Amino acid sequence: MSFFNWLNGNEETQKERRKEVREAEGRVDTEFAAEEAHLDLREEELDIHKDRxxxxxxxxxxxxxEEEQTVNVPVSHDQVIIERREVDHEPSDEPITEEETVHxxxxxxxxxxxxxxxxxxEVSAHKRSVEETEQVRDVLHKEVAEVEEHGDTDIVRED
Incomplete structure (x- = not known):
């Protein structure tokens, strides 16, 4: 047994080791499966809902x-003026009577x-709708396919 064979083990042991690694990583061993295999690739998308x-x-x-207001209003009233004047003793034809009243x-x-x-x-109020942009951030996960090549492989990529 050569040093490299001893180091790497035989080919059967290497296949077993690769199978154990794939199983431990959750990978399916398609070595004995049908001629075709596929992976479903998934990714997250944001679901955005708005609520009012x-x-x-x-x-x-x-x-x-309450506000007190003062207004100047011009008003008038009668004023009686009593005037006395002396008369030069003029003769009169009227006799003196009991009473005489002037109203x-x-x-x-x-x-x-x-x-x-x-x-x-008047005061009025109404509503209007104003549109703005609000930035939302989140981390999304996405599955991508990676092709690993081991040994001598012939791969044709059709993307």
């Missing part, structure tokens, strides 16, 4: 505030305040 979730809300409401109506403007409501503005 509530992220907040907007509430429109009115508050009532003078006096008027004044009064301010009456009422309130009424008017529309001074």
């Amino acid at each position: 979730v509530e992220t907040g809300d907007v509430v429109l409401h009115k508050d009532i505030i 003078i109506p006096v008027t004044a403007e009064t301010v009456d305040v009422d309130k009424h409501t008017v529309v001074t503005g």
Whole structure:
């Protein structure tokens, strides 16, 4: 037995060693199988689903505030002016009577305040959809075929 034969063992032992390695690695030994063999190659793809979730809300409401307002309104009223003057003792044909009354109506403007409501503005709200791009990252796995050649092989690759 030569040194190389002793080192490598005989051909039968080498085949057994390769078969044990393939079985340990989960590979199928097709040495005694049919003329053809195949591998299914798989890879992962991303399944992306979008859900609409509530992220907040907007509430429109009115508050009532009080604001005091001062308005100057011009008003008028009657003023009675009493004037006395001396007369030079002029003669009169009328006798002196018991009573004589003069009635003078006096008027004044009064301010009456009422309130009424008017529309001074409007607030409206609406939603719109805005599209953005969000980047997602993940690690995907993919199976690829590797062809190993051992010894003298004649392989034709048809890709």
